[in-house]
Amino acid sequence: MLELYLAGSVSQTIERARALSTLFDRAHHRDYDGLRQLCSQKLSETLAGLRQLQSETIVDEALQSPRRLRAFRRHCDRLEEIETIGATALATVQPEAEFLNAVVRSICGDIAYPLIPPVVSNLSTSHFYIRADYNLLTVPLLEGRYFLHLADIYHELAHPLLHPAYNDRPVLEPYRKAFGSAKIALAKQTAASILEAKRAHAVRPVQDQFLVWGRLWQTYWLEESFCDIFAALTCGPAYAWSHYHLAIKKGYEAFEVPTNRIETHPADDARMRMILAALTRIGFAAECATIQAAWENLMDHRSERAEPEYRQCYPDHLIETIVDLAHRGIEAIGTQLAVPGALTPWAERLDMAWQVFWQQPDRYNAWESEHMRLAAGAMGIRRSYP
Incomplete structure (x- = not known):
């Protein structure tokens, strides 16, 4: 009975994985090339494991089926992870993400960040969070319109430095x-x-x-x-x-x-x-x-x-x-540290934002909106939203 279930379910899961691959093969902004490649690699590995299960000859169900069931569960978990993290990030790209991706690249350049800059997705329902295994930084939907929390990007950039994916x-x-x-x-x-x-x-x-x-x-x-x-x-x-x-x-x-x-x-x-x-x-x-x-x-x-x-x-x-x-x-590791009076460009912008916030709170919203546009222009980003 269990092997009948696995025969049908493994086959269906393979088709689900193949359907998911069409999203990664579709054209996306170049900012997401790294995420697409990483997800495609993880998906190929998962498909290979599923096909091995599908082609395996059953000799002794009592011996083989429990192991095959555990393996199937692992592949399902991995497929769900790829879909809910990587595929969802690609399928829900927002205009704000182009700006935030440029911000992250600029910050990484400012501080001589030793790894490839992560890709940004507006998927977070709470605050900033990074998935180092996908090199994916998630932020709230509208966070790219405001300065005051962008300093938290620097915190998230530090997590991959300790992640097992970069052990070597x-x-x-x-x-x-x-x-x-x-x-x-x-x-x-x-x-x-x-x-x-x-x-x-x-x-x-x-x-x-x-x-x-x-x-x-x-x-x-x-x-x-x-x-x-x-x-x-x-x-x-x-x-x-x-x-x-x-x-x-x-x-x-x-x-x-x-x-x-x-x-x-x-x-x-x-x-x-x-x-x-x-x-x-x-x-x-x-x-x-x-x-x-x-x-x-x-x-x-x-x-x-x-x-x-x-x-x-x-x-x-x-x-x-x-x-x-x-x-x-x-x-x-050669990272550029902040220097009083000589901050790197994005650190200086964020420092100035907080100074204006404290000194002229009644003018801050107008100042922030204007300087966000200036920052976008300096990075070659044309903002089409407020």
């Missing part, structure tokens, strides 16, 4: 080694905290909490921290303001410490501490003082303050170690 790129080795050193530092920090809790005769749940934080640091937070530091060092103060902006719009408690649930990003305040520490290291101390004052004012208005557990989860010395290692790793 020699140019990234110093950055990856720095990340590895930070993981070792985190492991030592976790072990030291647990030992100290045992010596203080803390109850077992307290010791277990350090293990939970250690796992979150290792699994999620360290990479996000390296991306924050990369963005701060390459973009400059505009990235700190972008984090301030995002924390107000989407953040929760800035000093939140998870207990028994997964949080994929560090607490907003810990992120700001790392961003400001990175900026201070490269000469933006005055700007950091202004940002820090604004952040503290926000915390006062929200009546938020750090509890002892927060400092245990995000100790100063650990923050300093991570910033130091990330800074050295970024410098070693």
Whole structure:
């Protein structure tokens, strides 16, 4: 019975994959050539696997069918991924994407980004997100019309630098080694905290909490921290303001410490501490003082303050170690860092946008609209939308 099902379903899935290939073979803007090629390669590999299942001779169903069922499920999962990520991105290209693709290419050129610039799609239903395995950066539909969050592009550009798809790129080795050193530092920090809790005769749940934080640091937070530091060092103060902006719009408690649930990003305040520490290291101390004052004012208005557990989860010395290692790793791969008074073109545009936002909020919308058009013109993009 199961083999009858597989015979029909494998055949149907092959036809679905062949139909999907017509989208990748269709003409698209040259910005999407890389995505088309990547998706076509993944689709060919999936089709080969499905055809192997289709042609396999069945000798012993009891032995073969469970394995074939698992293999079929894997191919279906891969086909669904190609369709929902790559094909959907190509099928829903918006006019705004041409501008954002030009922005990403310009930023990558500004900072001597060591990989091929990702392709942009307006598919995000929340905020900026990158799929490094597809080299696809997704942003909200209208984000290309506004300056204030574009600094988050720099953060997303850092994720592929640590993705397994680029394990064999020699140019990234110093950055990856720095990340590895930070993981070792985190492991030592976790072990030291647990030992100290045992010596203080803390109850077992307290010791277990350090293990939970250690796992979150290792699994999620360290990479996000390296991306924050990369963005701060390459973009400059505009990235700190972008984090301030995002924390107000989407953040929760800035000093939140998870207990028994997964949080994929560090607490907003810990992120700001790392961003400001990175900026201070490269000469933006005055700007950091202004940002820090604004952040503290926000915390006062929200009546938020750090509890002892927060400092245990995000100790100063650990923050300093991570910033130091990330800074050295970024410098070693030859990325162009932000320089006070001599920012790269897009970093300067974003910095100016935030200055106008704070100094002339009543004029900001008109200023932003005009300077978006100027930025598009400078990159040879004719904007046909407001």
